[in-house]
Amino acid sequence: MNWSLVTGATGGLGAAVATRLASEGRSLIVSGRDANRLESIANDLRETHGVDVRTVPADLATNEGLDALRSITDPLDLVVVCGAAYHYGSLMELGDAEFERLTVCNVQNTGRLIRWAIEPLERTNGGLLVVGSMGAILPAPQHASYSASKAWLHQFVRSIQSEEGSDAVRITLGIPGGMATPMLLDSPAWESMQNNPLARMTLMSPEFVATQFLAAVRRGRPVVIPGFLNRWACRLVRGLPLWLRLWVARRFYAVGQ
Numbered sequence: 001m002n003w004s005l006v007t008g009a010t011g012g013l014g015a016a017v018a019t020r021l022a023s024e025g026r027s028l029i030v031s032g033r034d035a036n037r038l039e040s041i042a043n044d045l046r047e048t049h050g051v052d053v054r055t056v057p058a059d060l061a062t063n064e065g066l067d068a069l070r071s072i073t074d075p076l077d078l079v080v081v082c083g084a085a086y087h088y089g090s091l092m093e094l095g096d097a098e099f100e101r102l103t104v105c106n107v108q109n110t111g112r113l114i115r116w117a118i119e120p121l122e123r124t125n126g127g128l129l130v131v132g133s134m135g136a137i138l139p140a141p142q143h144a145s146y147s148a149s150k151a152w153l154h155q156f157v158r159s160i161q162s163e164e165g166s167d168a169v170r171i172t173l174g175i176p177g178g179m180a181t182p183m184l185l186d187s188p189a190w191e192s193m194q195n196n197p198l199a200r201m202t203l204m205s206p207e208f209v210a211t212q213f214l215a216a217v218r219r220g221r222p223v224v225i226p227g228f229l230n231r232w233a234c235r236l237v238r239g240l241p242l243w244l245r246l247w248v249a250r251r252f253y254a255v256g257q
């Protein structure tokens with residue numbers, strides 16, 4: 001029996017992905033930091049969908065957390081790398097310890113997890129879905145460390161996709177825009193986005209994003225950006241000179257308003 005591994009399953013998007021997979025009858029291994037919440041999500045999925053669900057509590061900012069995930073030996077045909085650390089605020093407010101935790105979680109250990117996942121997925125011709133962010137494409141005021149970590153991830157995934165012999169695994173980079181999940185709802189970014197009609201218009205539900213992402217990984221699409229406005233924003237912004245990109249980013253995040 002093959003399993004699907006979903007990290008960040010205690011969060012808005014990861015839980016939506018896990019629910020979608022469970023509704024299709026897939027056996028799941030779900031991971032996140034919060035062991036109680038993880039167990040309660042797993043119970044809900046078992047009861048509602050009658051599927052096998054195992055839990056692996058893991059803090060990806062630690063080597064122990066990474067090792068807990070890397071010690072999974074069950075056959076995997078889908079790995080969804082969704083869990084990520086987040087920080088809103090000026091870089092100067094971010095202490096060394098938090099800066100290091102975010103970078104270790106989102107860059108170093110996420111990269112190691114992806115590297116580990118390739119081998120089991122090659123055995124099943126499986127799919128790998130890595131969750132990036134539009135914050136990696138637009139300059140993102142108050143999100144320097146987070147958005148830079150996602151930019152690293154985008155380049156990491158695109159480079160693996162372009163490597164010789166990478167066809168055995170379907171690798172998809174999923175790029176969400178804003179979603180009303182705890183990450184955004186608990187952040188001051190949520191309030192400032194409320195001042196901005198464009199930002200509000202681009203918000204999507206995690207369920208919609210999860211459906212789009214899973215469809216893309218099944219079709220073997222290398223990149224998916226759910227939502228018409230988000231897709232066009234990414235295309236347009238890439239063509240703008242940097243000074244205009246910065247101006248747009250400040251308006252979008254309503255910085256200083």
Ligand SMILES: NC(=O)c1ccc[n+]([C@@H]2O[C@H](COP(=O)([O-])OP(=O)(O)OC[C@H]3O[C@@H](n4cnc5c(N)ncnc54)[C@H](OP(=O)(O)O)[C@@H]3O)[C@@H](O)[C@H]2O)c1
Nearest residue numbers: 008010011012013032033034060083084133178179181183
């Ligand atoms: N929400 C947005 O607007 C938005 C926009 C662009 C991209 N994204 C991306 O979408 C993905 C899902 O985020 P979300 O919106 O669903 O936010 P969320 O509800 O806050 O979920 C974040 C998930 O990441 C996990 N996580 C955080 N730090 C971790 C760590 N050190 N080790 C292991 N897991 C950790 C959390 O686990 P615990 O809760 O158990 O601690 C939670 O499951 C993330 O990759 C995020 O960067 C979100």
